[in-house]
Amino acid sequence: MNEMTALKDPMVPAPFRIERVRKELSDTFTIDLVSAERRRPLSFLPGQFNMLYVFGVGEIPISISGDPADPETVVHTTRAVGSVTNAMWKLGVGQTIGVRGPFGTSWPVEKAEGCDVVIVTGGIGLAPLRPAIYQIMANRAAYGNVCILYGARTPEDILFRKELEKWRGQFDLQVDVTVDYATGRWAGRVGVVTKLISRGGFDPHQTVALVCGPEIMMRFAVEALAERGVPNERIYVSLERNMKCGIGFCGHCQLGGDFVCKDGPVFGFDKIAHKFAIQEL
Amino acid sequence: MVQEIGLDQLIREHPFFEGLDNATLELIAGCAANERFDAGQYVFREGQPADKFYMVRHGSVALEVRAPGRDSIVLQTCDDGDVMGWSWLVPPFRWKWDARATRLSRLVSFDAICLRGKLDADPALGYAMYKRFVRVIAERLAHARLQMLDLYGAGKD
Ligand SMILES: Cc1cc2nc3c(=O)[nH]c(=O)nc-3n(C[C@H](O)[C@H](O)[C@H](O)COP(=O)(O)OP(=O)(O)OC[C@H]3O[C@@H](n4cnc5c(N)ncnc54)[C@H](O)[C@@H]3O)c2cc1C
Ligand code: FES
Numbered sequence: 001m002n003e004m005t006a007l008k009d010p011m012v013p014a015p016f017r018i019e020r021v022r023k024e025l026s027d028t029f030t031i032d033l034v035s036a037e038r039r040r041p042l043s044f045l046p047g048q049f050n051m052l053y054v055f056g057v058g059e060i061p062i063s064i065s066g067d068p069a070d071p072e073t074v075v076h077t078t079r080a081v082g083s084v085t086n087a088m089w090k091l092g093v094g095q096t097i098g099v100r101g102p103f104g105t106s107w108p109v110e111k112a113e114g115c116d117v118v119i120v121t122g123g124i125g126l127a128p129l130r131p132a133i134y135q136i137m138a139n140r141a142a143y144g145n146v147c148i149l150y151g152a153r154t155p156e157d158i159l160f161r162k163e164l165e166k167w168r169g170q171f172d173l174q175v176d177v178t179v180d181y182a183t184g185r186w187a188g189r190v191g192v193v194t195k196l197i198s199r200g201g202f203d204p205h206q207t208v209a210l211v212c213g214p215e216i217m218m219r220f221a222v223e224a225l226a227e228r229g230v231p232n233e234r235i236y237v238s239l240e241r242n243m244k245c246g247i248g249f250c251g252h253c254q255l256g257g258d259f260v261c262k263d264g265p266v267f268g269f270d271k272i273a274h275k276f277a278i279q280e281l
Numbered sequence: 282m283v284q285e286i287g288l289d290q291l292i293r294e295h296p297f298f299e300g301l302d303n304a305t306l307e308l309i310a311g312c313a314a315n316e317r318f319d320a321g322q323y324v325f326r327e328g329q330p331a332d333k334f335y336m337v338r339h340g341s342v343a344l345e346v347r348a349p350g351r352d353s354i355v356l357q358t359c360d361d362g363d364v365m366g367w368s369w370l371v372p373p374f375r376w377k378w379d380a381r382a383t384r385l386s387r388l389v390s391f392d393a394i395c396l397r398g399k400l401d402a403d404p405a406l407g408y409a410m411y412k413r414f415v416r417v418i419a420e421r422l423a424h425a426r427l428q429m430l431d432l433y434g435a436g437k438d
Contacts, residue, residue: 123433153433180428183352184345187320187383190355192427199362214432 013098033074041071045106046131053098063128077127107132112208116144122151122213147174151193197224204229235269312395318382331368340386369393
């Protein structure tokens, strides 16, 4: 947990009001939250998550997808997959959600200064990385080449498409997008995101890689990064496991000797390489 | 000829041809030509004789399947640096898909009839080339499997 900025009692949800709901994709939405108590900022580090409580339904971990420079608005981008996420989407502006957090480790954005940065992500995995992208862009001169390599299922499933297009239009970023399925109307790339790694404009020996997406994708992405020569200790991945307390008490999220909620969700790949492919540890 | 020297250099520097000796590279370059395709132009069409393979210098070519009454389905795009097409190696030497440039694309084509003869006559060269194509095919198969997994689809990863 980020001690400086956390809410008072990590086990008691604080009420936050929904300020805005945006439909991103057919199954994905973004909500902006502000503290209902006072406009108290919830400072966070890129990669951290909050436990969001939909009253009467349940509580789930969701990464923060907003700009760390604007801690007054707490932004979450969620794919509706089950009971809590669907109930959350039904909430409207003005309704209240319980928030605990921010929890967990963060992307090594500051540690990466002076290096090239390659961001490899797929599907909803772009959401937990967006705060890192904002932070890197705000301090762009501190980094070498920055590449965002993003894979989606179809052109219709590209998350934050407008922002990706905007970043791509800038001269100081390489943004490559690929999709798994497309018709002839799509003029972009078709193929797996890992293929982009072999072409990415970064120096593997001076690169920090941030990887977030479905675990299978991450496995192959790490392999492709290793083939390019990026060492494990400069590859970071974000893991998901079922969670309950979010602060290392209950053991729900245990991965071998680590708790994903406390020791993760962002891990240096060198620390977890041996556990990575093992299901349901 | 200036253009031939350019092609020779291009081939020499491409990872696909890495490790081939000078004589072999010259021989391959002798079967090569520069080609340019505008956006929307077909590089080859399904069913046509597969008498070439290609290296994408820059641009993007969609390998796609036509289906009556619906939009074509893109299986893969071949982008800068990709080697494209192996139907020239496998009888009956016909293209299985359409290949359409999605933007202005510059390719190096290799004349398969010229090359096939050379590979047949020189088994060591044939082996060296097949080894390289097997890598490309294996990579393509691995990628196709990943695409089939529908990684980003709803439900559990
Ligand atoms: C640290 C962390 C950060 C996360 N960040 C985000 C985020 O930013 N955006 C987001 O949309 N989700 C995120 N998740 C996943 C999110 O927590 C789950 O999707 C959510 O808990 C599902 O709750 P539910 O009640 O709606 O679904 P359930 O009713 O619990 O499950 C419904 C279906 O979804 C499947 N499912 C459950 N959890 C997941 C999962 N993690 N991934 C894929 N399928 C799942 C179940 O197997 C089931 O088939 C994060 C998870 C963790 C651990
Ligand atoms: S969720 Fe309780 S220990 Fe991690």
